[in-house]
Amino acid sequence: MSDKDKVYIFDTTMRDGEQSPGASMSVEEKIQISRVFDDMGIDIIEAGFPITSPGDFEAVTAISKGLKNSIPCGLARAKKKDIDACYESLKHAKRFRIHTFISTSPVHMKHKLKMSNDQVIDAIKESVTYAKKFTDDVEWSCEDGTRTSLDFMCKTIELAINCGATTVNIPDTVGYSIPEEFAKTITHIKNNVPNIDKAIISAHCHNDLGLAVANALAGLSAGVRQIECTINGIGERAGNAALEEIVMAIKTRNDLMPYDTGIKTELISKASKIVSNATGFPVQFNKAIVGKNAFAHESGIHQDGMLKNRETYEIMSPESVGVKQTSLVMGKHSGRHAFKDKLTDLGYSDMTDDVIQEAFGKFKVLADKKKHIYDEDIIALVDESLIVDNKINAINLKSLKVYAGTGEPQRAEMTLDVFGDIKQTTQTGDGPVDAIFKCIKELYEHEVKLSLYQVHAVTEGTDAQATVSVKIEENDRTTVGQSADTDTLVASAKAYLNALNKMLIKREKKSLSENIEHQKVKEGV
Numbered sequence: 346m347s348d349k350d351k352v353y354i355f356d357t358t359m360r361d362g363e364q365s366p367g368a369s370m371s372v373e374e375k376i377q378i379s380r381v382f383d384d385m386g387i388d389i390i391e392a393g394f395p396i397t398s399p400g401d402f403e404a405v406t407a408i409s410k411g412l413k414n415s416i417p418c419g420l421a422r423a424k425k426k427d428i429d430a431c432y433e434s435l436k437h438a439k440r441f442r443i444h445t446f447i448s449t450s451p452v453h454m455k456h457k458l459k460m461s462n463d464q465v466i467d468a469i470k471e472s473v474t475y476a477k478k479f480t481d482d483v484e485w486s487c488e489d490g491t492r493t494s495l496d497f498m499c500k501t502i503e504l505a506i507n508c509g510a511t512t513v514n515i516p517d518t519v520g521y522s523i524p525e526e527f528a529k530t531i532t533h534i535k536n537n538v539p540n541i542d543k544a545i546i547s548a549h550c551h552n553d554l555g556l557a558v559a560n561a562l563a564g565l566s567a568g569v570r571q572i573e574c575t576i577n578g579i580g581e582r583a584g585n586a587a588l589e590e591i592v593m594a595i596k597t598r599n600d601l602m603p604y605d606t607g608i609k610t611e612l613i614s615k616a617s618k619i620v621s622n623a624t625g626f627p628v629q630f631n632k633a634i635v636g637k638n639a640f641a642h643e644s645g646i647h648q649d650g651m652l653k654n655r656e657t658y659e660i661m662s663p664e665s666v667g668v669k670q671t672s673l674v675m676g677k678h679s680g681r682h683a684f685k686d687k688l689t690d691l692g693y694s695d696m697t698d699d700v701i702q703e704a705f706g707k708f709k710v711l712a713d714k715k716k717h718i719y720d721e722d723i724i725a726l727v728d729e730s731l732i733v734d735n736k737i738n739a740i741n742l743k744s745l746k747v748y749a750g751t752g753e754p755q756r757a758e759m760t761l762d763v764f765g766d767i768k769q770t771t772q773t774g775d776g777p778v779d780a781i782f783k784c785i786k787e788l789y790e791h792e793v794k795l796s797l798y799q800v801h802a803v804t805e806g807t808d809a810q811a812t813v814s815v816k817i818e819e820n821d822r823t824t825v826g827q828s829a830d831t832d833t834l835v836a837s838a839k840a841y842l843n844a845l846n847k848m849l850i851k852r853e854k855k856s857l858s859e860n861i862e863h864q865k866v867k868e869g870v
């Protein structure tokens with residue numbers, strides 16, 4: 346493959362993806378995710394929108410310090426203070442990208458920006474030139490590009506390139522385009538922007554009509570060489586083009602799309618799980634590539650065909666995206682060494698000794714309770730150890746007893762360690778989970794809205810571990826907690842506590858940040 350055939354993969358899971366209503370990731374979770382993305386070979390990682398919150402600023406800073414190969418990127422409106430915040434958070438990386446944007450469609454310019462065409466032109470000139478002072482790698486986007494007149498779009502793109510943009514991104518911000526039209530737009534740009542050979546054309550497609558991936562791939566055939574996408578397709582409203590679908594479509598149909606993304610596709614499943622865990626957004630069962638059923642064959646005819654030759658019903662192998670066949674792995678006699686080898690085999694090669702030790706302890710407890718332990722069980726344990734950092738937990742579950750069944754109101758007896766104080770209560774509720782959550786509220790008084798409670802079985806069978814996700818909201822803050830246990834009610838209590846502990850950290854950070862002058866960021870506010 347030559348440079349001409351390279352398609353750059355620009356991941357925006359931690360920026361546009363985090364704009365999914367309800368999805369929010371902590372800084373620690375974003376760091377974990379960025380490590381997987383870096384290993385996967387993602388070219389550019391849009392780590393956040395630094396001006397929007399101290400949390401975003403902190404995440405972009407931490408990620409830009411840690412990446413080995415991927416280029417970190419931050420988003421900025423056409424404003425100097427946004428670009429300053431990008432620079433301040435990205436400057437730790439040896440190479441970084443500033444991505445600045447402004448709307449160019451009549452409806453956005455009139456109602457959102459209240460700016461004329463000429464004012465938008467001035468803003469592009471000023472913002473791209475300013476961003477260029479900090480880095481050679483500047484991306485410019487014409488927001489709502491697909492509802493912009495082609496003439497005006499070409500004029501703005503030419504200007505952005507003249508001011509130093511090296512990537513020009515065409516967003517289908519509202520997911521309005523269809524593949525044929527999107528390809529025509531790209532062809533028009535190629536034929537009518539005189540300096541277009543000095544920049545890479547990028548596609549950023551939203552999925553409101555379910556066409557995000559199709560539009561991005563249509564763009565590719567017309568000359569797009571960077572695709573912006575998110576893991577599991579998360580993003581504003583109906584989401585963005587799904588990275589796993591884009592990459593696997595190019596790989597599987599390389600006869601028709603002879604391009605190279607350079608992505609290590611075997612890490613796709615891991616990336617999907619870590620993003621789903623961090624956001625609390627489950628992956629639909631029939632989701633292409635990463636859904637639980639994506640490689641399951643149910644009908645007798647299909648199973649028969651598969652047994653004769655996998656190619657009868659399989660266009661790509663589960664192994665190629667990191668899905669391993671469910672396998673019985675280990676038992677209670679397996680040692681730490683075998684456990685560590687198993688983790689490496691499952692793609693967890695970069696874990697600290699602390700995390701391994703914690704996961705191994707949990708594995709031993711599980712092995713006492715559960716006869717068969719599968720790869721998925723181990724993955725759930727490790728993910729929990731990665732996401733739930735017990736060292737920062739202020740409130741921990743000590744014991745729980747639940748009385749449930751017909752006739753009586755359900756009752757929970759709970760002991761919690763609350764900042765070092767051992768506290769106990771008994772509460773009744775409308776169901777055992779309600780009783781458990783009431784206990785927590787009684788032992789640590791707090792007001793949050795429970796916006797999601799979700800249970801998944803990790804494997805099959807009545808002794809399967811359950812992973813419980815809980816999302817809570819308080820003012821403008823959201824946190825997601827997770828826990829896995831063979832006892833769904835214990836997992837529920839721990840998941841709620843995990844979300845609550847994260848909320849306490851967020852509260853603390855907010856009050857800290859209110860006192861800190863983000864000097865450079867605030868310049869010119």
Ligand code: KIV
Nearest residue numbers: 446486488489516518
């Ligand atoms: O959808 C969009 O237009 C965006 C831009 C900021 C690129 O996310």
Ligand code: ZN
Nearest residue numbers: 361518549581
């Ligand atoms: Zn977007």
